[in-house]
Amino acid sequence: MLFRQPGILYFLFLLAIPIVVHLFKLRKFQKEYFTNVELLKQIQLQTRKSSVLKKWLTLAMRLLALGCIIFAFAQPYYPSSEKSLSDSKTFIYLDNSLSMQALGNNGPLLPRAVQDLLSYFPQDIPVTLQTNNQTFQNTTLESIKNELLELNYTNQPVSAKELMLKANQVFSKHSDSQNNLLLISDFQNFSPARFDSIHTAGVKTRFAIQKSINQTNVSLDSLSIEDGENENLKIKVWIKSNAAASEIPISLFLEKELTGKSSLSFKKNETQTTEFSVPKKDKIKGYLQIEDNGLYFDNRLYFANDYSKKIKIWVLGDANNDFLKNIYTPDEFDFNPISSEKTDYTDLMAQNLIVLNELNAFTPGLIESLVKFHKNGGSLLIILPENTDLNAYNLLLRNLNLSNLSKKTETERLITTIHFSHPLFNDVFEKSVLNFDYPKVASYYRFDSSSSSKLLSFENDDAFFANPSANIYLITASLQVANSNFKNSPLIVPSLYKVAKQSFATQQSYYLLGKINTIDLEQTLDKNEVLSLKNTGSDYIPLQQQQNNKVSLTFDEFPKTAGIYEVYLKDKTIKSIAFNDDRSENIQSRDETTSQNSSILSYDSTAKLLSELKSQGKEKQFWKWFVIFALLFLVAETLILKYIP
Known part of the structure; x- marks a missing residue:
């Protein structure tokens, strides 16, 4: 004393x-x-x-x-054995993810956490406050009070490792003092125990675990739009519930008008589907809505699509095209076989994909047109004939800045390897398949390609199906029945279908916020023209690139909120695009495993944590x-x- x-x-x-x-x-x-x-x-x-x-x-x-x-x-x-709060550095993580919409004992979790932070933490002490999508560096709560009170929810996730890296950047200049790391979250994405392995010496870590009083949540998970009967569209929606629920109403709105209603009852952890039939139109937009007392960000699912656009495909060659016609169906593709004797290639530049299906001869004009087509962003699929004219094909490949074909290998080979890591096979296979019915070829042409460009390869690691350059795909063997049974393999459909789909990024029914999304529009822009994306209270210019007769739009950080957005060229509406929040935040898989580290403390409320922290370093009088x-x-x-x- x-x-x-x-x-x-x-x-x-x-x-x-x-x-x-x-x-x-x-x-x-x-x-x-x-x-x-x-x-x-x-x-x-x-x-x-x-x-x-x-x-x-x-x-x-x-x-x-x-x-x-x-x-x-x-x-x-x-x-006190501890330094006072004013003498130490404090880093606060405030979770503003979508799951913080849940109701706690005193209302929604996020607004309650903000109020506790403003009420119990000293307003004049410098802190660094990190949310999922914002950083307030070396400031005071008094100076950012308005920003905190207006803090919005975000679908942007954050990991325990990311938080520690950001906190250590702040603490690195104050390693000689005691530092405080405060985490206010419902811990949907990580548990307090995960900080044991990445905890830094000299940092006092405290958790305020935000708990909801209602764990029941019904969510609109996903939807698909397909052709229905009698010239109608069928809208099929998947709905999930993590607890038993009865008579949940589901409403369909088209152009903001109520078009259909239904209701479903659920058992615990059950997924159900329901369907709506609507008149078929080239363009459709609207949303589905449910009534639920859990999280509300997943109670509405927006959609918009334009069915008037089809991917344009030209097929040049002397071989039979029936297998291609079966893959490139009229509902998605504008498939046009072109005679090899055609000499007018004026319309070639308007295509999205050119397939050279075992074409035997090239004219100089065709080679020039194909090279120009590729430079302008068009896609090429080259299927070699059984008796390939190496001089003609190597001339084409050299003009495309690719390596030459080698002489024909007349040895039967099995196609044994699928390169699952290649982007073309994203979302095609649920898992890696090692044992399958291997297709075979009787002969092929060797083509030097790196392992990263191979999609399918033989048992000796030679390439059968390769992607040697952007938007160029090469099959090194004839697909005639006498030479290969690849046409009968289940691999042919996803392989050639994805080649066509990547030639033009047709619109999906909706896109997830926070992901990198690319959409192609069949639009030609003048030199000073740009496309903009607008919604109520939102207007910005997305990343865009003019290629051939299309404009590629890329969305990453923006937009921020779910809804239907309009693409404008000046004052003219070009297209409607729907964005929805990622549903991963509604899984309700909280891990409350406590930490075994004595310097990591856990509290069941923000008020308790901040009250104790406020008295840190104060002597007992x-x-x-x-x-x-x-x-x-x-x-x-x-x-x-x-x-x-």
Whole structure:
């Protein structure tokens, strides 16, 4: 124990005064004579004993009271082992993910956490505050109060490792002091225990776990739009519920008008589907909506599509095209076989994909047109004939800046390897398949290609299907039945279908926010023209690139909120695009495994965490206790004087 005014303790010598007064305060007794003094002797003995006890008790109370008063004025305190909050660096992570929409005991989790932060944390102490999508560097809560009160939810995730890296950047300049890491979250994406392995020495980590009172959530998970019967479109929607629920209403809105209604009941962790039939149109946009008391970001699912655009495919060659026609169906593709004798290639530049299906001969004009087509962003699929004219094909490949074909290899080979890591096979296979019915070829032409460009390869690692350059695909063997059974393999459909789909990024029914999305528009722009994306209260210019007769739009950080956006060229609406929040935040898979690290503390509310943190580094003061005891001793003295005879 230490004292702020130790000099006051010299007044303890004053305790000698009541001792002297009590010890030397003498009373004189006068003797009176009686005939029978036996009774008076007993009374005198009892009175003297009571007087001595009362005197010593009074002395003790006065000494204790005076001593407590002296100690109180000396201001005793016990120093803290921690540095004060103002002397340490503080990093606060405030989770504003979509799952923080859930209701807690005092309302939605995020607004309640913000209010606690503003109420319990000192407003003038510098901090670094990190949300999922914003950083407030070396500021005070008072200066960012308005930003916190207007903080919006985001679909942008953050990991424990990312948080520690950002926190360590802040703490690196203050390694000699104690640093505080505060995490306010519902911990949907990581648990407190994950910080054990990445915890940094000198950092005091505290968690405020935000808990919702309602764990039940029904969500619109996904939808598909397909051709239905009688010239109608069929909108099929998948709905999930993590708990039993009955009669959940589902509404379909087209152009903001109610078009259909349905309802479903769920068992725990059940997914159900329902369908709506609407008249078929080239362009369609709207949203589905449910009534649910859980998270509300997944109660609405937007969609928009333009079915008038089909991928344009030209096929040049002398081989049979029936297998290509079966893959490139009329509902998605504008498939046009072109005679090899055609000499007018004016319309070639308007295509999205050119397939050279075992074309035997090239004219100089065709080679020039193909090279120009590729430079302008068009895609080429080259299928070699069985008896390839190496000179003609190597001339084409050299003009495309590719390596030459080698001589024909007339050895039967099995196609044994699928290169699953290639981007063309994204979302094609659920898992890597090692054992399958291997297709084979009787002969092929060797083509030097890196391992990263191969899609399918033979048992000796030679390329069968390769992607040697952007938008160029090469099959090194004839697909005629006499040479290969690849046409009968299940691999042919996803391989050639994805080649066509990547030649023009046709519009999907909706896109997920926070992902990199690319959409191609069949549009030609003048030199100073740009496309813009607009919604109510939102207007920005996306990344765009003019290629051939199309414009590629890329969306990454923007837009920020779900809804239907319009693509504008000046004042003209070009297309409607729907964006939705990623549904991964509604999984409700919270991991509350506690940390075993003693420097990592967990709290069940933000208020408790901040209240304890606020008192960090403050010494424990005892002067109030001494004042209280002094008063108690004075009261005790009064009672002794009054009630002890």
